[in-house]
Amino acid sequence: MNLIAWNCRGALKASFQNHIMDLVNNHNPAIVIIMETKIGGERAREITERLPFDGVITTDTIGYAGGLWMLWDSDRVEVIHLSSIEQEIHATVKVRSSNFSWFLSAIYASPRHAKRQVLWNNLTKVAELHNLPWVLAGDFNEPIVGEDKFGGRLVSVNRSLMLKECLDKCSMIDLGFTGPCFTWTNWREVQGLIQERIDRFFVNPSWCLLYPEARVSHLTRCHSDHCPVLLELQPTGWNYRVRPFKFQRFWLSDVTFPEVVENAWSQNTGLTEAIDIFQREATVWNKSHFGNIFARKRKIMARLNGIQRV
Structure with a gap:
């Protein structure tokens, strides 16, 4: 907590x-x-x-x-x-x-x-x-x-x-x-x-x-x-939980994103399966294409904060 x-x-x-x-x-x-x-x-x-x-x-x-x-x-x-x-x-x-x-x-x-x-x-x-x-x-x-x-x-x-x-x-x-x-x-x-x-x-x-x-x-x-x-009370890492899939608006500005959507919906599956495929492929694409933007943000904010002390 x-x-x-x-x-x-x-x-x-x-x-x-x-x-x-x-x-x-x-x-x-x-x-x-x-x-x-x-x-x-x-x-x-x-x-x-x-x-x-x-x-x-x-x-x-x-x-x-x-x-x-x-x-x-x-x-x-x-x-x-x-x-x-x-x-x-x-x-x-x-x-x-x-x-x-x-x-x-x-x-x-x-x-x-x-x-x-x-x-x-x-x-x-x-x-x-x-x-x-x-x-x-x-x-x-x-x-x-x-x-x-x-x-x-x-x-x-x-x-x-x-x-x-x-x-x-x-x-x-x-x-x-x-x-x-x-x-x-x-x-x-x-x-x-x-x-x-x-x-x-x-x-x-x-x-x-x-x-x-x-x-x-x-x-x-x-x-x-x-x-x-x-x-x-219990620092980060004690209670790890898997984050739910979240659509990122900045994906829409990337020219390669439509291919990810097309691949997910072109496999002749039902709606539920297509959504699952899209979530998996979009997650992999985001990681390889953009990397961990949150980790990069933390590094930038750490530099803004200056020297840390325990």
């Missing part, structure tokens, strides 16, 4: 829904946490109804800021809403999957330090109320150590210590990551560029015992100044 947390910087962007669909198609998440949606109420419901999830929790925005959505596929997970604290914008749910139950707290920490401090205090109170496996996920708006930031002012020792103290009281562990080093950028030129690792997944030891192979990946940043962060 996979989880994705992403600060989208506004769900009204024209590219938002397309990017969510890309994340779903590429990573098949059972739960998606969307932060800083900047919309709530009826408008939020209209958008979430067009997304491929049947479970939804939304918190209201504060004016035109904030906003948090948690979306999930109820065929794969059972989610029970426990609490929402609107002021700091965080929601805690109980997740049941594969006969395991654990807590998931979705976080959008305010850019204002005073409000973040209130959130840290509230999280420590939540920790006192249960001893279940627990995940904290979202935008914490606070780098913890110096290597979590590039450019700008140095990491505030006092503010990072407050977050560290909260994480210690909650018995939280950083799983590390693969992918780009930073999850947020101010998009400036090199002289004024600032980048930070502030979007994270933290887990407690009892959750680690349930999913010892869990892995966190920083995905390619697109459509927002934050990159999506992926948590894989």
